Amino acid sequence: MGAFPWIVSDELWERIEPLLPRKERRFRYPGRKPLPDRQVLCGMRAAHGHPVGVPAQGTGFGSGMTCWRRLRDWNEAGVWQRLHEVLLAELNAAGRLDWSRCVVDSSHTQGARRGSHTGPSPGARGRTGSKHHLITDGRGTPLAVILAGGNRNDVTQLLPLLDAVPPIQGRVGRPRRRAVTPYADPGYDHDLFRKQVRARGVVPAIARRGTRRGSGLGVCRWVVERTFVWLRGLRRLRVRWERRADIHQAFLTLACCLITHRQLKSFC
Template sequence: MARALLPEDLWSLVAAHLPTHSRSPKGGRPRLNDRATLTGFLFVLKTGIPWEYLPCELGCGSGMTCWRRLHEWMQAGVWQHVHEAVLRRLREHDQIMWDRACVDAASVPAPAGGEHTGRNPTDRGKLGCKHHLLGDQRGLPLVAKISGAQVHDSRFLIPLVEAIPAVKGLCGRARKRPGKLHADRAYASRAHRAWLRRRGIAARIARYGVEFRERLGRWCWVVERTLGWLHRFRRLRIRHERRADIHQAFLTLACSLICWRYVERFC
């Protein structure tokens, strides 16, 4: 039996964060159902199919209608709110492990170019985009951002840590700072270690000539696994969007879906 693209529980969570729209007094064509539109988003994200080839059987209208709704909800902050809501659900069941966090990045091709793309020095100078990810001790994606493939990983360590949302769900103050932060040698610098120390985060960043790959992989393999999960969504494996906000919307939605799998498993 085929698995549903949009389970009822997930739709209920997303629907609570969608903006409300009143019908225009001038009349016109009725607005397409939000749930059908979201199904179209998920289909494009998972299959990588072009917008204009969306199957009519999904009932999500034309590809351009779905694209406009995706952009509209991105501007309204829907995807970030949904991601934080899923994290809050996990926090309520104490399923976010704040003791340690890991940060890493991976590049994907971007043959169409566009915003936040650049020449990838590890892929013969071809155009590419880089996904920067910060996850908890199990690799649960907490923050994800994009940049050009030519941007060095170290430039996103501070922005990723600052972008961790304050997650409520248990008694006491909302939690947003991990106890320790693990990273490979690409993030090694005295400035980063001092910045983390001032914020009460123990820096576990590999140092040149000291930590070996085997010791680093003991903790950092989880974020590499999560990057692999993200790139199983075919729309993220190769970037086709020229607009950075549309690609960021797909990336945040994919992080929410990965977090939702943890909700189904542990909550």
């Protein structure tokens, strides 16, 4: 690997490499030899800690445009989603996913540039931005994350978020997608959506509007707040710099993969 094994560990690379699409070089006029995939992946990983997400020239990661193109191509090929499913399956096989409950919440991120899936957020004094909608298991492991405009009500993303959880393998029997009870704060309080959640075979535990703080559900919901802190630890996600929603979604899913891999390492 060279000088940067600490950015993408051998354990993580062994899981990513089989998922990457292979591109055949032209026999005639092949052009400049492309940078190794692992080296470019190190640039993407370094971009998570960079405020604008572009590696500086001369760092050995290639140009920012090279990292951007690979990120786009791998996202279109479904690499990050499949990697997340692989890591979740390993955690599930080890019995480290808590299926007794899942927790749903959202967090606003300011948008430095306008683009798709942005809008004025009432909770952020009307500033343009996006919302990260996250669902975790009972231990705070991210199961799925979706991007929406800052002006979208949280409850409208509840069902898409539940449906975004992939079938997670790793145990004997049918792959699992649903926890026993989804927990949510009063922002998701709506009887119509409660009925639709029950129609999916789960019983929601959603706090009612007007309920005083410390009523009890927060004992279970704090894990998703901690996961948001982990996401915000990656500076690339504190402000949305991308106009394209799919690129920001790629960064989000990659961040969930890194968090899931870190939890897998802590167990091993």
